[in-house]
Amino acid sequence: MSEPIIDVEGLGKCYRIGQASRHPETLGGRIAQLATAPLRNFHNLRRLGRFREGDADQIWAVRDLTFHVKRGEVLGIVGHNGAGKSTLLKVLSRITPPTRGRARIRGRVASLLEVGTGFHPELTGRENIYLNGAVLGMSRREISRKFDDIVSFSEFETFIDTPIKRYSSGMSVRLGFAVAAHLDPEILIIDEILAVGDAAFQRKCIGKMNQIAQQERTILFVSHNLASVRQLCPRSILLQYGEMIADGPTEDVIAAYQSSLAEDPKAQTFSGTGLHISSLEMVSEAGDIIAEAFAGQAVAFLLGYENPEGTESCEADLMIFNDRGVPITRLGTAFCGPRVALGQRGKLRCDIPSLPLPLGRYRVAATLRMYHERHDEQLNALSFDVIGSTFFAHGPQPQAHQFSAMLAHRWDSVSPDLE
Template sequence: MSDIAIRAQGLGKQFTIGGPQERYKTLRDTLADMALAPARRVRSALRGEHRPKTHNESFWALRDVSFEVRRGEVVGIVGRNGAGKSTLLKVLSRITEPSEGYAELRGRVGTLLEVGTGFHPELTGGENIFLNGTILGMKRSEIERKFDEIVEFAEVERFIDTPVKHYSSGMYLRLAFSVAAHLDPEILIVDEVLAVGDAQFQRKCLGKMEDVANAGRTVLFVSHNMAAVRTLCSQTILLRQGQVAAIGPTDQVITQYLASSADDLSAQIALPRSGEGAPGTATTLSFATLAGQPQAEFRLGEPWQMTLEFELFKPLEQVVAALGLVTVDSTPVITYWSQPSDLRAGRYRVTFQCKLPLGPSELQFAVGLSTYGRPFYYVPGLGHVSVSEIAEGEQPANPSRGGLLMNSDVYTIEPAE
């Protein structure tokens, strides 16, 4: 039997963009449009009106992607947002068909691409275990056998009979991951599920994936958390603009990835749109001096500001915008939060001031939007800001990957007994 678990050969995925963009609509709006559409067509024909032509544009999210993964290997996939990582996993998981090329996966596949896919908010945690397990390919007898283990891992025993619409985002995440992780797949495909869990649960997830790997199973792991990729993965694939830029030992590939990120500074970036059905999306993230001068390079000790723009497609209550700062090798620095606000549909802007005494660092950002504590938008690994040089009057600091420079005004130095 071959020791190759995954083989991709010349994979490509083409999408079409362009045409009129529609705002978020409710089911009632959609039904009303369907009912009125025939009358609109007749009226347009009588008036001699014609539908405007749309100019669609095609682009390749993946192009000529080829690689092999051996049985029992844990392989990381890294790259900037929009590099094609999630598209690749969806093709491998048979969620979407490739436009060209082919992929072979030999063995039972477990996927965790979007946390809680298949969960129904009105069903209890226990009922969703059976529903989600069935969607993932588990038999009822298998779910019953592993039910207690799934609940214990997720740490939701007290709330297992509560509808998941009342769960916090952390509880929701833990239960969703637990169901997928206990599928006992021969191949486990994971996409950035560790980003929104707390530190303790992240360690549990890493431990579970290590257990899967140590059992001789294959893991394909996408993450912006370079520390997690280093811990888990022996080999890593770097994607850039939908193509394979590098394949090799994890440390070497991550070094190449971080070096390429450091060359790309921009004072404003367009953010990825949220998925279909989301109530809102972030749109842009920009950086500037306190005087409003756009830039992405700042001196040590210099305060600066970050502006996040987002759009809500419908009114939402208790909306919170969050912006997390991390170093380019995934060391957390700080997270800024806005106060919960009840907002109407429309465009909004929130500005955070960074007055931290940062050491020399290369920073990236995670953007999140939530309502009542439940995230509806989260994207890590965004942007790139550089803090460097020495401001006037400052003492030189040792170069580092980030961190704070803190001086205490009150201290004593005395002999130790």
């Protein structure tokens, strides 16, 4: 049996949280503070790399992670914001060292973690391609053989001799992925950065990663787009507050992830201070609270809020996801007119005259915004089931695994003589 290409054992990464300096209010106190500053700074410097259990000024971004990845395996990594996904990738990419444990990598690594990763802003796209290849240990001749493929994939023929600092974030991601994918790394590490690209480029990247996987190269893929993880990764791991709580087939891990969102309030709430969400209910046309509905039925969502600081107005959003984590639609006040007025507490109502969803289970995420800044976000504010359909008068009832949504339509026979 061959050795794993990635071997992680007891891995942990701890950071020390910075604290604001306290300044004395008297002149004598200020002088004493200045006199003792060198000794205090020396003490703080020595403490930077020393971590003890229970220290109030430290936080474990990842803790006690153990897993192994075989050569040619595609591993998905999922979890809510702050779960430790990006920190894990930075350790595996040798950007930051672990505090505990070890991560043994047997192969050449290319990573795409942030916009502009590995690029020098003053160099052109062409020069950065050769720079990245050299960092990976490739000769100039090897890079030249791949150069045309990289430029063609990124669709940057016109801008390849433009300095990177002139590129938009989307352009940087295009070139960054093209470089990472074409310079023959044995391990490709991709963070959520692909979300910056447009939908067509994301599909192109997924196709390229599938092609790389068929060449017995290893991929670690982090994404909040569960459909992409499901499509690309046979196996996934789930991180929650720095710890691994699931490792196995992607379908099982995604199910565990969605359950964790429902069970863990901290994973659901973005802010919760000031203006915040207090409830979300689905009601029938008669005003009864319901957890089940029929496709074609008139329903409404009631979004409860509390507003202790007296914010005058806001924007509200509801995102509906199917049971595979794929976003189906967004219901936003921005599509319907100006921001909605608020009281000290109350409910906002969103009416749907005819629910256009196939049979299945759905999850609703709710957000309150003010000038595009989130005041509060509940990732799992409500779950409901569509158990039947009155949407169409004839034919079979569509299922959620067959279609994402239904549209009212009509077919007629048009005679050529009538045109």
